[in-house]
Every structure is written in C-alpha cells, then in structure tokens.
Amino acid sequence: MNAPENNPEPENTPWDPVFLDSRREAFIILMLWVAALLWAVPYCYLNGFPDTFDENEFSTVWGIPSWLFWGIAVPWLLADVFTLWFCFFYMKDGDLGEDAPAEAETAAGEVSP
Amino acid sequence: MSSGHLLSSPVVAAAGGFTPALVTFLLYTLAVFSLAIIANHLRKGSDFLSEYFIGNRGLGVWAFALTFAATSASGGSFTGFPSKIYSHGWILGLWIGSYIVFPICTMGFIGKRLNQVARRSGAITVPDVIRDRFRSASFGLLAVALIVFFMSFNLIAQFKAGSLMLKTLLDGVAVFESATDYLGASLGGLSFFEGVDPAYLLCLLGFGLAVVAYTTYGGFQAVVWTDVMQGIVMVCGVIVMLPLALYLVGQQAPEGVGSLEHATLRMAEMSPPRKGTATFLSPTPLEEGASLDKGAWILASGAAEGAEARLFRIIDDSGGVAAGTGWPGVKGLEITTVGDREQVLKNEGDRVRRDLTLGELALEDYAYGAEEGRKGVYVTGPGPSPSSDAGFLPLSLVISFFFMWAISGSGQPSSMVRLMAFNNTVTLRRSIFTVAIYYSLIYFPLVIIFCCARVLMPGMDAESDRIMPAMAVFLTENVGAGWLAGLLIAAPFAAVMSTVDSFLLMISSGLVRDIYQRNMNPGASERRLKWLSYLFTLVVGAAALLGAVNPPQFLQDIIVYTGSGLAACFLAPVVYAIYWPRSNVEGCMAGMLGGFAAHLSMYVGGIWANGSFFRPYRLMEFDPIIVGLLVSFVAGYVVTRLGPPPPEDLVRKYFHKSGSSSGA
Numbered sequence: 001m002n003a004p005e006n007n008p009e010p011e012n013t014p015w016d017p018v019f020l021d022s023r024r025e026a027f028i029i030l031m032l033w034v035a036a037l038l039w040a041v042p043y044c045y046l047n048g049f050p051d052t053f054d055e056n057e058f059s060t061v062w063g064i065p066s067w068l069f070w071g072i073a074v075p076w077l078l079a080d081v082f083t084l085w086f087c088f089f090y091m092k093d094g095d096l097g098e099d100a101p102a103e104a105e106t107a108a109g110e111v112s113p
Numbered sequence: 114m115s116s117g118h119l120l121s122s123p124v125v126a127a128a129g130g131f132t133p134a135l136v137t138f139l140l141y142t143l144a145v146f147s148l149a150i151i152a153n154h155l156r157k158g159s160d161f162l163s164e165y166f167i168g169n170r171g172l173g174v175w176a177f178a179l180t181f182a183a184t185s186a187s188g189g190s191f192t193g194f195p196s197k198i199y200s201h202g203w204i205l206g207l208w209i210g211s212y213i214v215f216p217i218c219t220m221g222f223i224g225k226r227l228n229q230v231a232r233r234s235g236a237i238t239v240p241d242v243i244r245d246r247f248r249s250a251s252f253g254l255l256a257v258a259l260i261v262f263f264m265s266f267n268l269i270a271q272f273k274a275g276s277l278m279l280k281t282l283l284d285g286v287a288v289f290e291s292a293t294d295y296l297g298a299s300l301g302g303l304s305f306f307e308g309v310d311p312a313y314l315l316c317l318l319g320f321g322l323a324v325v326a327y328t329t330y331g332g333f334q335a336v337v338w339t340d341v342m343q344g345i346v347m348v349c350g351v352i353v354m355l356p357l358a359l360y361l362v363g364q365q366a367p368e369g370v371g372s373l374e375h376a377t378l379r380m381a382e383m384s385p386p387r388k389g390t391a392t393f394l395s396p397t398p399l400e401e402g403a404s405l406d407k408g409a410w411i412l413a414s415g416a417a418e419g420a421e422a423r424l425f426r427i428i429d430d431s432g433g434v435a436a437g438t439g440w441p442g443v444k445g446l447e448i449t450t451v452g453d454r455e456q457v458l459k460n461e462g463d464r465v466r467r468d469l470t471l472g473e474l475a476l477e478d479y480a481y482g483a484e485e486g487r488k489g490v491y492v493t494g495p496g497p498s499p500s501s502d503a504g505f506l507p508l509s510l511v512i513s514f515f516f517m518w519a520i521s522g523s524g525q526p527s528s529m530v531r532l533m534a535f536n537n538t539v540t541l542r543r544s545i546f547t548v549a550i551y552y553s554l555i556y557f558p559l560v561i562i563f564c565c566a567r568v569l570m571p572g573m574d575a576e577s578d579r580i581m582p583a584m585a586v587f588l589t590e591n592v593g594a595g596w597l598a599g600l601l602i603a604a605p606f607a608a609v610m611s612t613v614d615s616f617l618l619m620i621s622s623g624l625v626r627d628i629y630q631r632n633m634n635p636g637a638s639e640r641r642l643k644w645l646s647y648l649f650t651l652v653v654g655a656a657a658l659l660g661a662v663n664p665p666q667f668l669q670d671i672i673v674y675t676g677s678g679l680a681a682c683f684l685a686p687v688v689y690a691i692y693w694p695r696s697n698v699e700g701c702m703a704g705m706l707g708g709f710a711a712h713l714s715m716y717v718g719g720i721w722a723n724g725s726f727f728r729p730y731r732l733m734e735f736d737p738i739i740v741g742l743l744v745s746f747v748a749g750y751v752v753t754r755l756g757p758p759p760p761e762d763l764v765r766k767y768f769h770k771s772g773s774s775s776g777a
Contacts, residue, residue: 013769022226023692029222033214037515040210044494045508048207053489058381063373064561065492068206072213076553079213083549086217087542094538096229099170 018094025091032082036075044071137599141346141606142323148338149331170232170534172337177535178544179344180337181220182551183611184527186347190555191605192274195584196577198563201498201505202380202491206560208506211519216548218519224532224541226691230767231533238619239526239683240627242533246690246767247698248760250632255705257627259682260526264616265657267675271616272321272661275609279316281582282602289315309662317661320610325654328614329647333534336614343607348554350585350601355558357588358565365568373561376568379452380491383567385479386574387447388499391425392472394439405429405440410457410465410572423471424448424457428575439472446575447476449483453571460570481505491567513736521677521738524684527615530622581605617657621650670727674716681708681741685749693753694768700753708745712737 048067050057061069172180198205211218227242234245240260244253283289289312297311306314327335363372370378393405393413405411405427414422429444448454458465481504482490482497490497494511495504506514522528535541566573566584573580585601625646630637637645685704689696715737718730729737 013765016229016768016770018229019226019692019768022229025225026222026692029214029217033211033218033519036211036214036519037512040207040213041508041511041515044207044210045511048204049494049508050489053381053487053493055381055488058489058492060374060377063371063375063377064206065203065377067493068203072206072210073557076213076557079217080549080553083217083546086221087546091221091225091542092538093542094225094229096225096537097232099232099235 017092018096021092021094025086028086028090032079036079039075040071044068047071137603141603144342145323145327145339145610148342149327149335152331152334152338155334170228170536172531172535172540174540174543174547176337176341177531177540178547178551180340180611180615181528181531181544182216182548183340183344183347183608184531184615185215185219185522185525186552186555186608186611190559191347191350191581191608192278192578194559195563195566195581198560199567199577199580200574201496202383202567203377203560203564204494204496204506205563206557207494207511208514209518209556209560210511211515211517212552212556215519215522216545216552219522219525219528220532220541220545220548222523223529223687223691224535224545225538227529227532227687228535228541230691233767236533238622238626239529239533239687240623241631242529243686243690243701244627244631246763247701248763249698249702252698252702252705253627254632255702256683257623259679259705259709260623261620263675263679263682264527264620265653265660266671268613268616268620268653268657269660270671270675271609271613272317272657275320275324275606275613276313276317276661277578278582278606278609279320280312281579282606283316284312306662314662317658321654321658321661324610324613325617325651325658328617329650329654332646332650333618336611336618337534339614340611343611344551346600346603346607348551350603351555351558351562353597354562354585354588354601357592358562358569358584361588361591362565362568373565376565377492379568380564381489382452383450383491384487385483385490385497385499386449386572387476387478387483388428388575389445389474389476390442391445391447391474391476392439392441393425393443393469394472395469396438398438399440405443410461411445411469412458412465412467413469413471415471422467424454424465426572426575439469441472446572448572450571456568456571507734509731509734510736513739516739516742517677517736520742521680521684524680524682524687524742525676526679526683527612527619529683529687530615530619617650617654620653621646624649624653674727677736677738677741678709678712681712681738681745684708684742685745688746689749689753691767694764695758696749696753697756697759699756700749700751703752704745704749707748708741711744712741715740 044067048065048071059066064073194205194209197208230246231237231242234242236242236245240253240256243256244250293312293315296315300306300309300311300314327339331339359372362376366372366375391413393411407427407429409427411425411427412422413425425445425447427443428446448457479497479499480502481495495506495508498505501507535544563580563584566580566587570580570583570587573583582598582602582605586598589597589601625642629645630642634641682705685708686701689701689704715732716726716729719728720726722730731737732740
C-alpha cells in the first residue's frame with residue numbers, strides 16, 4: 001500500500017515516521033507469519049501424517065514426536081528468539097502523541113471536522 | 114485418588130465442609146473484589162469515560178502484557194483445549210501451530226499504529242476509531258452493532274462456561290448442596306426456570322454476580338488488574354502441573370526410558386474407545402431401583418465360554434435402570450487398549466465391578482483411527498475423530514487454524530481496545546516479548562500435560578471437558594499435596610473471568626460512548642455518563658446472566674462463530690484504516706459488510722449442506738474465517754479503488770507528521 005496517487009500531497013508535510021515504521025514492521029511480522037506457516041505446515045504434514053504407522057520408523061526427541069519437535073517446538077523457540085530481536089533491536093520507538101479531544105459533533109450525530 | 118472416583122463423586126472430595134477448592138475460590142473472589150475497590154479509588158477523575166473504558170492510556174508493561182494475554186486466553190484454553198488434547202493426542206501441537214507467532218502478530222501487527230490513531234482522534238473504543246478515522250457516524254454505528262451482536266452471544270456462552278466450571282469445583286460440597294436444594298425448592302413452579310439444574314443456576318448467580326459487580330464498580334482498571342492476577346494464576350497452574358505430570362508418568366516408565374518418551378510410546382499403542390449401549394447381566398436377581406452409577410467401571414465377560422473380559426465405563430447420566438436380572442441398554446464406553454485396561458485396573462482396584470456378564474451390545478467405532486490393529490493414531494496426524502472420516506485435523510484445517518489463531522486474533526476488537534491503552538512504544542515492545550514467553554510457558558506445556566493425562570487417567574473420553582480439574586486433583590493427591598488442587602482449578606476459572614469482564618466492558622462502552630454520547634447526547638455531563646456507564650454495564654451483565662439461565666446448546670461453536678466473525682468484520686477495515694492513506698469510508702464499510710456476509714453465508718450454508726448452522730459449509734474444505742477474511746480484504750480494496758479519494762485533511766491528520774493538531 002503505497003502513498004495514494006489520487007491523494008493530494010499536503011504541502012511540506014512529510015509522512016508521519018510512526019506510520020512509516022509501523023507499516024514496515026507490520027510487513028515484517030506478516031512475513032514472519034508466512035515463514036512460520038511454510039515451515040510448520042509442510043514439515044509436519046510430510047513427516048507426521050503417515051499413510052501407515054511404522055513403529056520402527058517412529059521417533060521422538062525428548063519424548064516429543066520428532067515431527068512435532070522439529071515442526072513446532074523448534075520454530076516456536078526460534079520465533080521467541082526472533083521476537084526478542086525484533087522487540088529490542090529492530091522495532092522503533094516513536095512519539096504516539098497526546099490524546100486529542102474527540103471531534104466536535106452535532107446532537108444528530110453528524111461529525112464535523 | 115482415581116479417575117473413576119472423580120467421575121462418580123465430587124471433583125474435589127469434600128468432607129462435608131470447606132474444601133481446598135472452595136477456600137481457593139473464596140480467597141480468589143475476595144482478591145478480585147479488593148482489586149476492583151482499589152481500582153475504583155485510584156480513578157483520577159479527569160475524564161471518567163476515558164478512565165472507565167480505557168484506563169487513560171496509562172498501561173505499563175506488566176498490566177498491558179498480562180491483560181492482553183489473559184483476555185486472549187479465554188476459558189477454552191483451560192477447558193476445551195485440554196479436552197481436545199486428551200481426545201486427539203499430540204496433533205493438538207499442530208492445531209495451535211500459529212501460536213508460535215501469536216503474540217508478535219496480534220500485538221505487533223497493528224498495535225503501535227492503532228494506538229497512535231486512537232490518540233490523534235481521542236478515541237476510547239474501536240467504533241470510536243473507525244468513526245473518527247473516516248468521519249462517518251454511520252460507519253461507527255455499524256461497528257457498534259456488529260460488536261454488540263457478536264459479543265452478546267459470546268458473553269452468554271462464556272457465562273455458561275464459567276458456571277459449569279464453578280459447578281465442577283463445588284460439586285459435593287455440603288454447603289453448596291444444601292443451598293442447591295433450597296434454591297430448587299424455592300424455584301419450583303416458576304416456568305422460566307423449568308428444567309434448569311438448580312446447581313447450575315446457583316453457580317451462574319455466584320459467578321455472574323461476582324463478575325458483573327466487580328466490572329461495573331471498577332471499570333477498565335479493575336478488569337486490567339484482575340486480569341493481571343488471573344494471568345499469574347494461569348501460568349502458575351501450568352508450571353506446577355507440568356513437573357507433577359511428568360513425575361507420575363515417569364514412575365511407570367521402564368528404566369532408561371524418559372517420562373515423556375514413555376507417555377508417547379504408550380500413546381502410540383492406543384486405539385480410540387468404542388461408545389454405545391450395552392446390556393449387563395447379573396448372576397443374581399436385582400433389587401428394585403438397583404443402579405449402575407455414572408462413572409462406574411465394569412469388567413464383564415461375554416456370554417460365550419472362554420470369551421475375553423471387556424472393560425466398560427458407564428457414561429449414562431441417569432445410570433442404568435435395573436430390569437429383572439440385568440441393566441439393558443446402558444450407555445457406556447469400552448476401553449480397547451490393553452495398556453489402558455491395565456492402568457484402569459491398577460487405578461481402580463476393587464472398585465471395578467467384575468460379577469456381571471455382557472448381553473446385547475451396540476457399540477460404534479470412531480469414524481477415523483479405529484481400524485483393527487491400527488496403531489500410532491494418537492501420535493501422528495490427522496488424529497482420531499469420532500465423527501469425521503478425514504480425521505481430526507486434515508491438511509485443509511491445519512492451514513485454516515494457522516489463519517484462525519494468529520490472523521483472526523489480530524482482528525478481535527477486545528484485543529484492539531487493549532492495544533489502544535498502553536502508554537508508550539517501549540511498553541509495547543517489552544510487552545510483546547513478555548507475552549511471547551508467557552504463551553510459550555502455557556500452550557506447549559499444556560499439550561504435554563494432557564498427553565500425560567491420557568496415559569495416567571484412561572477412560573475420560575466421554576467427559577473430557579472435566580479433564581482439567583480431574584487431572585489437577587489426580588496430580589496433587591498422588592504427590593500428597595491436595596491443597597494445591599484449588600490453585601490449579603482456579604486457573605481455568607481465571608481464564609473465563611478475564612474474558613467475560615473484558616467483553617462486558619466492550620458492550621457497555623459501545624452503548625454509552627458510541628451510541629449515547631456520540632449520537633444522542635454529545636453534551637451529556639460527566640456525572641450522567643458515569644452513572645450511565647455503571648447502569649449499562651450492570652444491565653448488559655444482568656441480561657447476559659438471564660440469557661445464560663437457558664443457554665444455547667452449542668457452547669464452543671458459538672465462541673468459534675463469534676470470534677471468527679468479529680475478525681472477518683474488523684481486521685481488514687482496521688488494517689486499511691491505519692496503513693492505507695487512500696482508504697475511504699466506502700471501501701472499509703464494504704470490507705466490513707463483505708466479511709460479515711461471507712462468513713455468515715458459510716454458516717447458513719451449513720444448514721443445507723450439513724443440517725446445522727454450527728456445522729458450516731467449508732469452501733474447498735477451508736474454515737469460514739478464511740473465506741470471510743479474503744472477501745473482506747478484496748471487497749475493501751476494490752471498492753476503495755472505485756471510490757473517491759479520502760478528504761485531504763483526514764489524510765493529513767492521520768498520516769502526516771504535522772497533520773495533527775495535538776502533534777504526533
């Protein structure tokens with residue numbers, strides 16, 4: 001979602017940095033969700049949904065079925081590490097501003113700028 | 114203490130007086146009220162509505178993180194989820210797969226920007242944000258209508274869940290049973306209460322009045338601080354249960370085999386139980402009124418010479434009714450796994466009745482996972498299912514649930530309103546990480562605990578909703594710490610409470626702020642708004658309480674329908690509103706209505722396709738949430754593109770650095 005081509009650019013008013021930072025961070029979070037999906041679902045499906053169950057083939061890691069350990073537990077841990085990095089080393093702080101008074105309005109509910 | 118005993122008698126054995134569980138509940142309620150009173154006194158009084166409904170945007174890290182986590186983790190996390198783990202096994206680890214990224218998605222995706230937009234508009238509710246961002250009263254009213262519609266149903270369902278939990282907690286306590294008898298006698302003849310279980314009603318009154326009272330009195334701050342306490346109780350419950358479960362499973366493990374590995378290998382041997390009716394025959398004539406109590410275990414041999422004895426558990430609410438020398442057509446569950454049978458015989462000992470023989474049997478196998486000689490169904494996908502021949506979690510549903518939790522979780526108005534309440538971006542960053550650790554400590558450990566429960570307490574399949582309290586008692590009593598059961602049982606109770614109070618406040622804020630103040634009486638005095646807030650919170654709570662006296666049957670289904678419906682309506686419009694300067698009122702309204710209609714149509718389609726509203730039609734086998742979200746985003750985009758650009762001053766106000774009069 002880029003800046004609106006039909007939207008008149010207000011003169012000398014740059015985009016708000018919190019808006020730009022938030023949008024970039026939201027995109028990265030969306031990509032993280034996609035990565036989690038692409039790791040967990042195919043891995044678990046290919047390794048944890050056998051047509052026939054073979055006891056000799058079945059393995060565990062620390063007691064957890066290995067398909068679930070590598071498909072969910074490990075990425076869960078990695079996602080926590082990513083969250084740590086994202087929250088403390090990547091995500092930008094910004095001034096969110098003070099509360100503005102609610103917009104004036106008429107008793108009939110029509111909002112006026 | 115055995116599992117069989119748990120089903121046939123109180124979950125927390127009462128010696129006629131105060132039990133650890135009852136004491137815990139009373140202490141817990143006392144703490145909740147104390148927090149509400151403190152919250153009410155701490156209210157600063159500068160702007161009543163802002164303070165009452167959003168805490169003046171002053172939440173710090175712990176308050177924000179724990180209120181967010183506790184509200185998101187509804188009662189289902191501690192009742193429905195353990196029940197599903199017990200019933201379907203390790204596959205539930207994949208079912209909650211997107212919890213891997215749940216905190217960062219639900220808090221980080223829209224949190225910072227939504228908080229900023231809410232500040233720039235002075236909004237204190239989600240409809241407020243929508244109304245101001247697009248300067249459209251009708252859009253705001255549409256948002257209020259949808260929130261009130263979905264959340265009212267959800268509130269009733271949550272009230273029922275909380276009451277059932279309390280009933281489990283107090284079942285068999287002498288004081289409670291006396292009160293139940295008194296209430297039953299007092300209400301006799303009143304048609305509204307006809308057919309209502311007095312014990313349930315008493316619990317509903319206790320639970321409902323407590324929640325409504327502290328929410329009404331304390332407002333958002335009370336909800337937040339009780340959420341903090343509830344969140345701590347929840348995580349402590351899990352942290353205590355995990356080592357206890359592993360310790361008890363480990364006692365059964367052969368030397369050299371780890372606790373959890375032993376549990377998994379035992380589960381790999383398991384086959385699903387059979388459910389149906391059986392006739393049990395006594396060797397001697399039966400006395401009139403002799404019954405087979407619910408929860409009783411019966412090891413009955415077949416009529417044929419040399420037939421192997423089979424193990425059954427009675428699941429009939431009314432118990433078997435004796436006729437001649439037997440009990441015909443008793444509802445029961447047959448345990449089909451050898452290891453489970455041995456475990457039950459060991460747990461129950463002399464309590465297993467062995468003098469009966471089997472008569473006529475009408476038992477049904479699971480639709481998936483019960484094939485003769487099949488193993489591994491509880492440790493691999495898609496997991497056993499009593500009703501679907503595709504199994505519990507086929508691939509299409511794996512993908513659907515990946516959307517369901519992380520994506521639809523971002524679209525919940527109850528989460529959004531919390532995202533509008535933190536004090537600064539440092540709090541947001543720290544809170545996201547706190548919640549990530551918090552959820553890691555709760556959800557995957559829950560999967561481990563209740564996989565262990567399957568090994569430790571076989572035969573609970575017919576009443577798996579009670580597995581959480583039953584397991585709490587089993588674990589604590591087996592390690593000689595029965596008093597701990599009360600704390601563990603308080604965890605699910607805390608989860609329901611923290612969800613109910615938030616929803617209650619969402620609805621009343623919609624009525625007071627979005628409808629009354631902003632549409633009917635913009636000049637209403639602070640004093641009037643204050644009393645109206647109290648009144649509406651009280652009235653909404655009382656109405657939900659009355660609705661829950663005769664609640665709809667499909668409890669979990671209602672919760673799923675309303676949760677996914679809210680996401681289908683709100684996620685796309687809010688994302689467009691805060692991230693897309695070109696978005697306009699026409700497009701976002703189309704996104705909201707399109708999501709609502711598409712999601713609803715899947716459920717209505719279920720009436721024709723599957724015979725029930727709550728068994729929705731699944732387009733290409735995907736859950737309705739995916740259809741709803743897709744339609745909402747596409748409709749929002751297309752209609753926005755076709756419509757006129759938004760007013761320049763609105764874009765400047767919400768997207769440009771110097772656009773706000775308040776200064777960003």
